Amino acid sequence: MIEIKNLHVKIADTDTKILNGVNLTIKPGEVAAIMGPNGSGKSTLSYVLAGKDDYEITEGDILFNGESILEMSPDERAAAGVFLAFQYPLEIPGVPTMNFLKAAMNSQRKARGEAEMTTPEFIKAVKGEASKLGIDMVMLKRALNVGFSGGEKKRAEILQMALLAPKFCVMDETDSGLDIDALKVVSEGVNALRSPERSFLVITHYQRLLDHIVPDTVHVLYKGKIIKSGGKELALELEENGYADIIGEAA
């Protein structure tokens, strides 16, 4: 599904290197977790996958179903099936959430050469997914994320993911700012979307999220490199001993 090959990234127009040769392959249907201490490059990796232009790729490649996506704009990547659930979803005043959802869904359909959704089809789809996530339709009439609580914002991200039905989902610290109940709802939302055709990259600081979204593989990112990979038991090991042991091993 996704192959990250020897990826070197620096912040555009500076000499600040963030990623120093990341190698990672995620198979169709796989849920891969990336863990790592603060400043290891986790969020940068998520932004680079989504195509944010604040970064410059100096070496390496990202292949999505065998094709490089480096030259694709964020919207082209989204239409191809890449989705980033933001750590801090942005508040956009004046844009009603429903209008945004419709614009996003129809833009992607248009880019793929599919027919646009009619309004009744669209509303039906939103109602269905929103009720599963416990989102009130009244909330969706409000401006996108404006005045939403932390939990509401993350739920809105999962709603977008469900409606856009991407092939590859990157979840950047989806657990941050969530209480236990909200974490459960969000995780159930993600688990419902797991399928043999859809892969996930779950970025998190804590093991807690991985109790709810159980990963197939776990990778430790440190100083812009993956220094250890393993199964879900690696996350438990980290929870127990912290990063120090693994960092020591790698050094």
Place this chain on the structure above:
Amino acid sequence: MNIQTKITHTAAEESLLAALAQSEREEAAAVLEHIEDRGLPTRRVEAWHYTDLRTLMRNFPKAPKAIDSEFSSEGLSEMAELVDGFNIGFSNTSHVQGIVGDLPDGVAGVVGDGPITANPVPVKDDYIGQMNSALCEQGAILTVEPGKSIDTPIILAHTCAGETASVLRHKVSVGENASATFIERHHSSTIANHQNVVSNLFLEKGAKVVWVIDQELGVETTRLGQLNIVLGEEADLTILVLNAGGKLVRQEIHVAVNGENSNVAIKGVNLIGEGSHIDVTTTLAHNVPNTTATELFRNVVPAGGKGVFQGQIRVAQIAQKTDAQMACNTLLLTDESDFSAKPELEIFADDVVCAHGATVTDIDDNHLFYLRARGISERDARALLVKAFVEEVFEELDNEALGKALIARIENWLDLNA
């Protein structure tokens, strides 16, 4: 001894002086003398600092006599309807549409060239008002009877068709506890013409008025507009402004808040395209205690546009408990966009709440990335963000149809210009 060197007149001043010399209005002589001596205002005149009329006003076309001008409503028919209403149309200086005898029940009116109403609100360096009094051809005089609630909007439609000057002055009085909506519309061909329209509006006790200024002039038109208002006790006034065209536009709004417990809300959107200079200058004079005012302008400036906002709030010493809020927010779409904002508070009372804020921003890259990461193209994402920025102003109006119509006009303009 005072030695004054004679100034060299610009082409616009020459033709303006010629028009003033021919005017039959008694007000013309003083204006002629003033312009002859000093010319049009430059940046050295404080009220005109950001709109140097002497440099910016390129010409002053000859005003046709009302009786000579072609009786034509051609220009008016080119104006797309904003909302349904009773139209009183002016083409150049001629009254061509709407028989005032057919006005809705409760409204009386005449259109004529009789003596003009003096500006009821004192204005410093009042070039627009002065030129208007000296050259005005005619205008509508409308009165809403006390206690009447007029549902049909009354539309004062103006169009300039040829290379001509159109100078008009309207007077509108709204009686005690009456309510009405008035819409000033301004439209012109793409030929260099000049429009000067002054409206004087009087709200008696408890009157409720929505006044809309909807401007979609051609790319070569100069418009100097003034709306002067006197608010009585418990009066409620909403002014909505949409500027979306013209080469050189100055819209002044002067409000004398003279009645206690009255309220004024001004909301405006300025869409300032390439080659446009749009200036909105407002003064709110709170002259009595216990009044409220809110003012909000949002401006969008693509490459090559220049905008100006001057907002003054004056609170007299006796005007305790005044609550006045003013905000002017501008979205500059490029580095070649230009906007000057001058908010001014002049407060002599000590128990008031007054605030002003002026912001200038460009589109937030993080907002743009968020929308693009959901599959929305850069072009569409930008358009969505610009629309959101300005459309907020006209959302949730009491008159939903009017709000929708104004928003549709904004979208149409943005599709073509931003």
